Amino acid sequence: MTGQADGKMPAVSSVIGRSCPRVDGADKVTGSALFAADRRMEGMLYARVLRSTVPHAVLRRIDAEAARAVPGVAAVYTAADIPxxxxVGIIVKDEPVLVDDRIRRVGDPLALVVAGNEQALAAAMSEIEVFYEELPAVFSPEEAMAGGAPAIHGQGNIQSVTRIVRGDVDSALKEARAVISRRYTTQMVEHAYLEPEAGLAAVVDGLVTIWVSTQNPHYDRREVARVLGIGQNRVRVVQSPTGGGFGGKLDISVQCLLGLAAWKTGRPVRMVYSREESMAASPKRHPCVIDYTSACDGDGRLLAVKVKIVGDTGAYASYGPATLKRAAVHATGPYEVPNVFIESYCVYTNNPTAGAMRGFGVPQVAFAHESQMDLLAGALGLDPFTIRLRNCFRPGGVTATGQRLLHSVGIKETIDRARAKAEELGMLEGKR
Amino acid sequence: MKKRGIGVGCMWYGIGNTGAPNPAGAFLDFLEDGTVLVLTGCADIGQGSSTALAQIAAGELGVNIEDILVVAGDTGVSPDAGATSASRQTYISGNAVLLAARQAKEVLLQEAAGVLGAAASELGLGGGYVWRGGERTPVTVKDILARCRQKGKLTLGSGWFNPLTTGLDEAGQGVPYATYSYATQVAEVEVDTETGKVSVLRLAAAHDVGRAVNPQAVEGQIEGGCLMGIGYALLEEVKVDRGRVGNPRYAEYILPMSLDAPEIHAIIVEDPEPTGPYGAKGVGEPALIPTAAAIANAVADALGVRFYDLPVTPEKILAALTAEGDHKSPDE
Structure with a gap:
C-alpha cells in the first residue's frame, strides 16, 4: 500500500484484487453491529400483523373493538387507517399494505396491532374478528391460465408473457440429427436468511424514520411516502445491518406498517417477524414448469431450442414479471443457438407470493438447459465438456435476443479451468 | 451400493435489471486530512459491497482502504443506488463510486498541476503524495487539500452510472444487459443406492467475474452459492397445501448444513469487462446458478437414471431405482 520505499507510484492493484478485510467485519464478529431487532427507543411500542388464514375471500368487515379495549393496546389499524x-409492489402496485377488499393468499395482512408489550399484543390478536366470504381458489398455474379459473386480480391470471423469437425453429427441428424434448419441474424454496424481517420506526425531527433490514432502502422510502401520503423528503429509511436477503428483502415487509404506526401514534414502534411468520409471509423462489426441446446437428452443434416456461408467482406480482423475463432471456444457456422460440408466463395463483431470489429464474432454466445438453451429448456419444465447448459463446457471438457479445465472454475459459481442476483432483478418473 | 458420478453445469447471467434502466449514484468527499467519505445507497446485505466500494474509491484516489468510510443505505444522506439484486452493485455502484472519486480527484490534480507547473493529465495520487510521470514529487496530498481549502475549493465528487441496455421488442430482440458473467461447475457425487442419499463430494466452480475486486469475497460468494445450490438440488422444498405453507420451521424445512459442505474449489476467471470498474462484473447470483444443474447431471451419471424434478430426494431416487429394476429401461 505504501509504494514510496521503492520509488514507484502505488499501483491500483495494491488495493484492487486484494482480499482486504471486510469494512464491517469487526462489528459483526464482536457482536457490536446493531441489527434492527436489537434497537430500542424510549417509549417504544410493539407491533404485530394479523394475517389471513384463507387463500381467497372477499373481506367483509374487521371488528377490532374488543382488541382495542385490551389493556396496553395503543391501536389496531386496518386498511381504512391508511392515509x-x-x-405497493416493485413492478406492479397490486399488493395491499392491509387488505381492503379481497384476500388473495394465506398470510395476507389484515390488521396491525400496536401495544406497549408483547402480552397485550398477543391478547389483542385473538380478540380481532374477521368476517369474510370465501371464494374458489386456484393453486396451480395450469388451472389458473385455463378459461373459467377464478380471476385473482380482476382480469385473467396471466400477469405477463415474454416471447423471444429468432430464426425458424420448425425448419431447424426437421434438419436436426438429434432432438430431445423433456418437461422439467422445479420447487418453491425459501431464502432462509439468518435474520428474519425486522424494523423500528419513529418520527424524528418531523421525519418518519425507519431502521430496517432491507435490500433497497430507496424503494422502501418511495413506498412508505406513497402509503402515508407525504413527500419522499419526509421519510428517512436507514438500512440496518442486514443478515442476508438473497432477494427476499427486496419487497416491502415491515416498512409501511411501521411507518403507519409511528406516524399515527407518534411513538417509536418496533416489529420483528418470528421465523414462522417470515417463512409464511415472505416471497419465495418461483416454482416453474419448463417444457424444453433442443435440437443439434451430427457434431452436437445446437440448431434450435423451443422452450415454454410457466412460473407460479402466487397472489402478487412482486418481481415475478422480471423473473420470468430473465428466465426467458437466459433459457438457451451460455450457448449460441441460431433458431429459438422461447415463451415464459408469469401466472397469478392463490399460493404464497414468489418474488426475487438469488438467480432470478435462471437456476430453474439452468437445470433444464444443462440436462438437455447432457441428453444431447448422450444421444451423439459426446463428452459433456465437448458438447458445451462446441456451443458456448465466443466473442462476437449472438444471443437469443440478437445481442452481439463483444467483450468479457469468459464461458470457454470457465469450462477449461473447471475441467482442468476436476482432472487435477482426479474427479474424472474412470469417467471419460 | 455406492455409485459415483460427475456432472457439469454451465451458466450465464446478465448483470443488472433486464432491459430496464437501473442507475446507481454515489457522493464522495475528500476531506482535508486526506480521509474520504463515500455516500452510497447500496445496501450491503452481507455480500461485502461496502468493502468492494471502499476498495474502488481507494484504488482511484491512491489512499489506504482504512482511510475510506462508506456510509451506505441511509436515504437521509445517500443517493439512490437501486436494489441490491441482479448481481449489479459491484458493476453499477462500483462505477458510480469510481466516477465520483474521479470528479473529486480532478479538483486536486488541477490544483497540483498549478503547483508543479505540470499538466493535470501527467499527475496521479498515491501513498499521500502527488506523482508525476511515475515519479514521486515532494508535494503531498494534504498540501494540495489545504491549498484547495484556502482557495475555498471543496474536493467533492458525485457520480452515477446506468448500464447501456435497450428494452426487448415484440420478438424479444434487444440488448437486455450491458454485460454477462459466466460460470462452469463440475460436481462429484456419491449416491447410496440402498438409502437414496446423495453426497456431494467435491465441486470445482470456475466463475468469470471480469475482475475480482476482493478475491476472498468472491470465493465466499462462490462457496455460499454452492451450498445454496446443494439445498436447491437435493433438500429444500416449501410444501404448500391449499395455499398454506406446511413447513414454516427449520425443523421441517431442511437446509444444507456445514456437515453437508463438500470440498469446494473456487476458481476465479478474470476476463475483464471494459465498462466495469477495473473490469469487474458480478458474482452474487452466478455462484448458485449452475450448482443444481451440475449435481442433477452427476446423479444421472452415477445411476444411469435422470431426474426431471427438483429436489432430487432420496425418496425419488429409491422410487426410480425400484422402477428401473422392474423394467430395466434405459433412460437416455
Missing amino acids: GENR
Whole structure:
C-alpha cells in the first residue's frame, strides 16, 4: 500500500484484487453491529400483523373493538387507517399494505396491532374478528391460465408473457440429427436468511424514520411516502445491518406498517417477524414448469431450442414479471443457438407470493438447459465438456435476443479451468 | 451400493435489471486530512459491497482502504443506488463510486498541476503524495487539500452510472444487459443406492467475474452459492397445501448444513469487462446458478437414471431405482 520505499507510484492493484478485510467485519464478529431487532427507543411500542388464514375471500368487515379495549393496546389499524395509497409492489402496485377488499393468499395482512408489550399484543390478536366470504381458489398455474379459473386480480391470471423469437425453429427441428424434448419441474424454496424481517420506526425531527433490514432502502422510502401520503423528503429509511436477503428483502415487509404506526401514534414502534411468520409471509423462489426441446446437428452443434416456461408467482406480482423475463432471456444457456422460440408466463395463483431470489429464474432454466445438453451429448456419444465447448459463446457471438457479445465472454475459459481442476483432483478418473 | 458420478453445469447471467434502466449514484468527499467519505445507497446485505466500494474509491484516489468510510443505505444522506439484486452493485455502484472519486480527484490534480507547473493529465495520487510521470514529487496530498481549502475549493465528487441496455421488442430482440458473467461447475457425487442419499463430494466452480475486486469475497460468494445450490438440488422444498405453507420451521424445512459442505474449489476467471470498474462484473447470483444443474447431471451419471424434478430426494431416487429394476429401461 505504501509504494514510496521503492520509488514507484502505488499501483491500483495494491488495493484492487486484494482480499482486504471486510469494512464491517469487526462489528459483526464482536457482536457490536446493531441489527434492527436489537434497537430500542424510549417509549417504544410493539407491533404485530394479523394475517389471513384463507387463500381467497372477499373481506367483509374487521371488528377490532374488543382488541382495542385490551389493556396496553395503543391501536389496531386496518386498511381504512391508511392515509395514502394502499398498494405497493416493485413492478406492479397490486399488493395491499392491509387488505381492503379481497384476500388473495394465506398470510395476507389484515390488521396491525400496536401495544406497549408483547402480552397485550398477543391478547389483542385473538380478540380481532374477521368476517369474510370465501371464494374458489386456484393453486396451480395450469388451472389458473385455463378459461373459467377464478380471476385473482380482476382480469385473467396471466400477469405477463415474454416471447423471444429468432430464426425458424420448425425448419431447424426437421434438419436436426438429434432432438430431445423433456418437461422439467422445479420447487418453491425459501431464502432462509439468518435474520428474519425486522424494523423500528419513529418520527424524528418531523421525519418518519425507519431502521430496517432491507435490500433497497430507496424503494422502501418511495413506498412508505406513497402509503402515508407525504413527500419522499419526509421519510428517512436507514438500512440496518442486514443478515442476508438473497432477494427476499427486496419487497416491502415491515416498512409501511411501521411507518403507519409511528406516524399515527407518534411513538417509536418496533416489529420483528418470528421465523414462522417470515417463512409464511415472505416471497419465495418461483416454482416453474419448463417444457424444453433442443435440437443439434451430427457434431452436437445446437440448431434450435423451443422452450415454454410457466412460473407460479402466487397472489402478487412482486418481481415475478422480471423473473420470468430473465428466465426467458437466459433459457438457451451460455450457448449460441441460431433458431429459438422461447415463451415464459408469469401466472397469478392463490399460493404464497414468489418474488426475487438469488438467480432470478435462471437456476430453474439452468437445470433444464444443462440436462438437455447432457441428453444431447448422450444421444451423439459426446463428452459433456465437448458438447458445451462446441456451443458456448465466443466473442462476437449472438444471443437469443440478437445481442452481439463483444467483450468479457469468459464461458470457454470457465469450462477449461473447471475441467482442468476436476482432472487435477482426479474427479474424472474412470469417467471419460 | 455406492455409485459415483460427475456432472457439469454451465451458466450465464446478465448483470443488472433486464432491459430496464437501473442507475446507481454515489457522493464522495475528500476531506482535508486526506480521509474520504463515500455516500452510497447500496445496501450491503452481507455480500461485502461496502468493502468492494471502499476498495474502488481507494484504488482511484491512491489512499489506504482504512482511510475510506462508506456510509451506505441511509436515504437521509445517500443517493439512490437501486436494489441490491441482479448481481449489479459491484458493476453499477462500483462505477458510480469510481466516477465520483474521479470528479473529486480532478479538483486536486488541477490544483497540483498549478503547483508543479505540470499538466493535470501527467499527475496521479498515491501513498499521500502527488506523482508525476511515475515519479514521486515532494508535494503531498494534504498540501494540495489545504491549498484547495484556502482557495475555498471543496474536493467533492458525485457520480452515477446506468448500464447501456435497450428494452426487448415484440420478438424479444434487444440488448437486455450491458454485460454477462459466466460460470462452469463440475460436481462429484456419491449416491447410496440402498438409502437414496446423495453426497456431494467435491465441486470445482470456475466463475468469470471480469475482475475480482476482493478475491476472498468472491470465493465466499462462490462457496455460499454452492451450498445454496446443494439445498436447491437435493433438500429444500416449501410444501404448500391449499395455499398454506406446511413447513414454516427449520425443523421441517431442511437446509444444507456445514456437515453437508463438500470440498469446494473456487476458481476465479478474470476476463475483464471494459465498462466495469477495473473490469469487474458480478458474482452474487452466478455462484448458485449452475450448482443444481451440475449435481442433477452427476446423479444421472452415477445411476444411469435422470431426474426431471427438483429436489432430487432420496425418496425419488429409491422410487426410480425400484422402477428401473422392474423394467430395466434405459433412460437416455
